[in-house]
Amino acid sequence: MANYSTNEFKAGLKIMQDGEPCAIVENEMVKPGKGQAFNRVKIRKLISGKVVEKTFKSGDSVEGADVIDIDMAYLYNDGEFWHFMNNDSFEQLAADAKAVGETTKWLVEQDVCTLTLWNGNPIAVTPPNFVELEITETDPGLKGDTAGTGGKPATLSTGAVVRVPLFVQIGEVIKVDTRSGEYVSRVQK
């Protein structure tokens, strides 16, 4: 894998740090007028998800990470692995629990997710921004209530729990924003 000079640093660049692939989140050059310049960067470790700050001497190089993002449709979970398929090449990949992590609660069959591959292996799975899921459990709401009064918790078919307005009932399908975990709307079946 190529090395990158600090001059090439920008948000999104994938580099190796502490033996782990990382993505640059923020990069700022700081330079005393008459002194050495430094790059202060915020990086997200792609496996642990931790965000850390690091400082490099400007002009130094770091090892790049062979990390790519590809879109794949979610197929099924066999109890150990989550299987995905590339809709163009029909190639399939299996991601383990470590890679899927919290995303498991947003996985809907056929939905296209983004898989992050390091050296060809999935290390992270990002769900679509919006998913539609059925409510399997929630308290009966009060009649005449309208949205925006705090709501109540509802459990979805994948096990995810979101706050929904009081009028939403078991068996209904709702649209959820996976980035915030918030209810968006009801979906007509």
Next chain:
Amino acid sequence: MQRDSTWQPSATIEVLRERAALFAKLRHFFAERGVMEVDTPVLAHFGVTDPHLSNLTSSLRHDVVPLHLQTSPEYAMKRLLAAGSGCIYQLGKVFRDDEQGPRHNPEFTMLEWYRVGFTMQQLIDEVVELLRLSVAAPLPRQITYQQLLYETLAIDPLADTVERLQQSLSAYPSIRELAQQETDRDTLLDLAMACIVEPAMDPQQPLIVTHYPASQAALAQLDQSDSRVALRFEVFYGGYELANGYQELTDAAQQAQRFAQDQRRRAQLGKPAAHADPRLLAALTHGLPQCSGVALGFDRLLMAKLGVASIEQVLPFAIDRA
């Protein structure tokens, strides 16, 4: 087709009016004090030897000799001083390669001025007056470089060993790795200044830092009462470095040594060699009057006045739109 909006200015027209007003105020400040405005060449045969500055270069079509866009008008202004100009100032464009970011644009506007007969402290007092009159800055706090680093990091930049500096700076997670690996004293001090001390400064309160270590004297005289430090000062305001000044080195032989020292340092850092400007050395040999001079980033001054975080917001067209 998506419409291209990069034809539009980076700054608002309102900010550009403020910019124009600040130009006028500064010119008035110097006119009142009898300091002459000069405009020395931006394009010149020699660049700087400063190990941490990079000149952009260009050339004439029929000449292979490279020409250097100036990183500061310092050398040319000193030649004018040696020629008997008396006190002078310049408000013009300078260029620095590899400097781009929220507080850097490769082309920016520098206010640089020289006061014949002034000591460092007299010039500091004038800078304070200029900040007060031009952008209504509050009175500053003044501190030595040694005291500042001691106060903020409990390190003594003049006495601590490299190992001790490494150890102290390793306490800060964001610079730990670099601090542990770095063995160059001045790089460690720059790291401390740029990444820990400066971000901790109060942006509302101007801070004058004086007496930089002799190894960072640049073109300042060494302090006769303590040769470990130089008569160099910096002004911080708005959370960033605003100005850098010296009680100027006037000795040609010492200047030649500084050039040679810069060149060794450049080689050590793996940077391209830079020719020492023989015309500056000739001017110093002829005789530079005792003087103090300071360079102040005009765009940053305007940023501080308006309380904006990014240099783009005060430039007609930042580099990506230029």
